[in-house]
Each structure stands twice: as structure tokens, then as C-alpha cells.
Amino acid sequence: NAGVMQNPRHLVRRRGQEARLRCSPMKGHSHVYWYRQLPEEGLKFMVYLQKENIIDESGMPKERFSAEFPKEGPSILRIQQVVRGDSAAYFCASSPQGPQYEQYFGPGTRLTVT
């Protein structure tokens, strides 16, 4: 019973490049969440998606960030024109029901912007 999968685990990008982070939820889970964690900081909610729909993107920066969860394939968090301040750990979580229920986290993608 595979857990939440994320790739890549580590990603290095130069300033101005694009970063694409992928997340496959646990089997049977249709609710996906993205969080960002800065060093020594708490987890910050970014976006909540169900298949083909963005349900809540209140935590997403207004520019450069986008997310999708297509009918087929993993959820993708895209960061365009990365800056040094985007360096962080990005975690994906999934749940079998909505966000009031337990969420299970993937191993994370550690993004470093040089």
C-alpha cells in the first residue's frame, strides 16, 4: 500500500528558471494539499485540489505559483521564474475525504534556488 509519492526529492534551480514538483496521492485518495515549510518555520498551507478542480488556493502567492491535479496523472505544483526566497521544503498531503479529516504527507521536495 504505497504512501504519498513526491518527486523529485531534491531540486536545484537557478534564479529565473521554472520548478515543477509532482505528487501522487495515496491509493483511494482524491484530495490533495500542498504545503511549504521554510527552515525553522511551521507548515504553511498553499492549495487544496481535487481531481481537475482547485478547491482552495488561499495560501498560494498571487504570482508565479500555480497548481493542477489533472484527471490522469499526478498533481503538479509549478513555480515560474524562481527566486532565492522560494527555497524551501514543499510537502504534498492527501486524504480520502475533505480537509477536516486526517491528511498523510509525502516525503517532500527540497527546492534550492541558486
Next chain:
Amino acid sequence: QKEVEQNSGPLSVPEGAIASLNCTYSDRGSQSFFWYRQYSGKSPELIMFIYSNGDKEDGRFTAQLNKASQYVSLLIRDSQPSDSATYLCAAGGSQGNLIFGKGTKLSVKP
């Protein structure tokens, strides 16, 4: 601004003792509460969730919820060095998404 507050610690307890971790939340509409354990450099791991007032026990862990006081706690009995980690408290916000505290760092000394 909906918030979840935790004492950042570090909380240091001797091996075999009870570790008590506390959390308060500001959103009275929150209905679900979670405790996650996060080892350094790793992802959060769900260890307990609680929806109703009172206590919920699972092995060495007990979660306690008091909605009137907007207070959640986690007790770890017979603490082990392997329990040394950061413990994150989260509340299911009335608008849906989880709101996390910054975590309490627990250190269990052999």
C-alpha cells in the same frame, strides 16, 4: 487571523517519563485536531487525531481535547529517545484547510 499556538520548546524529559505537549487554537469553528511528529529533515507523520471532547488513547499516546478552552494536548507515556522530534499540532479550520502550529521540539534524554 486563525492561529494555532505551541510552545516551541525545547521540552526535555528523561527516558521513561511522561512528555506533555500543549496547543491552543483560535478558530472556534475548528472541528478536527491532529498531532504530527516530524524528525529533522523528514516529512510530518500523523500520530493522533481527535474530533470529540475528552481523551483518546492509542498505545503510549493520549490526545486530549477541550473545545470550551480551545486547548489540545498530547501525552507520551514511557518516553523513549526515539520520540525525540518536533511535534506539530494542527486544527481543521472552519474554512477547510489545516492550520499548523510551529511545533514543539521534544528531547528525550537516555
